[in-house]
Amino acid sequence: MKMYYDHDADLSLLGGKTVAIVGYGSQGHAQAQNLRDSGVKVVVAGRPGRSWTQAEQDGFEVMTVADAAKVADIIQILMPDERQGQVYREEIAPNLRAGQMLLFSHGFNIHFGQIAPPADVDVAMVAPKSPGHLVRRVYTQGGGVPGLVAVHQNATGKAKEIALAYAKGIGCTRAGVFETSFREETETDLFGEQAVLCGGATALVKAGFETLVEAGYSPEIAYFECLHELKLIVDLMYEGGLSRMRYSISDTAEFGDYMTGPRIVTEETKKEMRKVLEEIQRGEFAKKWILENQAGRPSYNAIKQQEAEHPIEQVGARLREMMSWIKK
Numbered sequence: 268m269k270m271y272y273d274h275d276a277d278l279s280l281l282g283g284k285t286v287a288i289v290g291y292g293s294q295g296h297a298q299a300q301n302l303r304d305s306g307v308k309v310v311v312a313g314r315p316g317r318s319w320t321q322a323e324q325d326g327f328e329v330m331t332v333a334d335a336a337k338v339a340d341i342i343q344i345l346m347p348d349e350r351q352g353q354v355y356r357e358e359i360a361p362n363l364r365a366g367q368m369l370l371f372s373h374g375f376n377i378h379f380g381q382i383a384p385p386a387d388v389d390v391a392m393v394a395p396k397s398p399g400h401l402v403r404r405v406y407t408q409g410g411g412v413p414g415l416v417a418v419h420q421n422a423t424g425k426a427k428e429i430a431l432a433y434a435k436g437i438g439c440t441r442a443g444v445f446e447t448s449f450r451e452e453t454e455t456d457l458f459g460e461q462a463v464l465c466g467g468a469t470a471l472v473k474a475g476f477e478t479l480v481e482a483g484y485s486p487e488i489a490y491f492e493c494l495h496e497l498k499l500i501v502d503l504m505y506e507g508g509l510s511r512m513r514y515s516i517s518d519t520a521e522f523g524d525y526m527t528g529p530r531i532v533t534e535e536t537k538k539e540m541r542k543v544l545e546e547i548q549r550g551e552f553a554k555k556w557i558l559e560n561q562a563g564r565p566s567y568n569a570i571k572q573q574e575a576e577h578p579i580e581q582v583g584a585r586l587r588e589m590m591s592w593i594k595k
């Protein structure tokens with residue numbers, strides 16, 4: 268397995284081809300706009316509604332998913348994971364022809380068997396390791412976000428080269444693209460978002476905020492300390508790793524970091540992380556998420572509502588009103 272950069276990928280492989288971006292949400296709008304700016308012919312596929320209108324306003328030719336599956340050479344599926352199976356079966360599969368490429372940015376549906384493409388199409392993945400809005404922002408700033416590339420089916424014999432050309436079109440080869448498998452991407456992505464990036468980080472931020480507020484400190488100070496400043500600290504880690512961050516903070520903070528960090532994230536926490544990973548590997552999380560959607564998302568909706576009402580969200584909204592550069 269190796270890393271691929273701009274000089275390893277040939278954008279001309281997409282010349283004369285049409286890429287259909289199915290779904291114009293977080294990843295869809297970013298990948299569609301980056302590809303277009305890279306000179307690739309892009310159409311957007313969706314259903315009548317907000318995203319369809321937005322894609323038209325952004326200057327794209329927009330069509331139904333079924334029509335896009337007919338006209339495109341590469342079909343990049345960027346609908347929510349839980350919707351992809353049904354739309355694939357109803358609108359994409361009946362219109363597929365040999366030699367097309369089905370592309371994904373997350374391996375969930377292939378790895379967990381929700382989508383089973385015919386043998387005569389390429390099936391690959393280009394997964395940006397970034398939220399969609401930053402895929403676009405970093406590209407327009409001249410950079411790119413790292414990505415993963417994987418091939419599940421190589422019907423044409425050119426699947427990896429085409430996927431790498433696509434990765435170049437969205438800017439990922441500027442930062443580096445690592446070759447992986449659908450299984451590795453799916454399991455590590457689910458683990459990362461649950462244990463560290465989203466679940467772990469939000470739980471840490473809320474616990475810190477609540478500890479300060481419950482001890483009588485101002486919610487405003489607790490917000491700045493536990494949420495706002497986290498971005499600034501993480502920016503330093505992004506630029507130069509843990510040591511760059513530790514270079515910039517005071518020695519007092521660095522000593523506190525060494526003494527207290529291991530008391531917060533303990534061996535017990537790591538034990539739980541290993542359990543989370545095993546549940547993902549055994550497909551238990553995927554099953555739970557599929558059943559949750561079939562039941563109309565009762566837990567998801569209830570917790571989402573509860574989280575929106577957390578005091579950190581109220582105080583944060585008020586404080587950010589004064590920071591116009593953040594609102595932009």
Ligand SMILES: NC(=O)C1=CN([C@@H]2O[C@H](COP(=O)(O)OP(=O)(O)OC[C@H]3O[C@@H](n4cnc5c(N)ncnc54)[C@H](OP(=O)(O)O)[C@@H]3O)[C@@H](O)[C@H]2O)C=CC1
Nearest residue numbers: 290291292293294313314316318345346347372373398399
């Ligand atoms: N969000 C991210 O940053 C990342 C996402 N990914 C992966 O990318 C994929 C897309 O995720 P994400 O960008 O978050 O998705 P979003 O939820 O942001 O966007 C979903 C899009 O799909 C459209 N859509 C939903 N249902 C249908 C349907 N039945 N028919 C046609 N269009 C439909 C929505 O249109 P409408 O407005 O009509 O609802 C919307 O445009 C997933 O596989 C995800 O795991 C990978 C890396 C990061």
Ligand SMILES: CC[C@](O)(C(C)=O)C(=O)O
Nearest residue numbers: 396397398399456460464
């Ligand atoms: C961290 C969440 C993510 O995996 C991502 C932005 O990479 C996602 O599924 O949105």
Ligand SMILES: [Mg+2]
Nearest residue numbers: 396397456460
């Ligand atoms: Mg991810």
Ligand SMILES: [Mg+2]
Nearest residue numbers: 373456457460
């Ligand atoms: Mg993810």
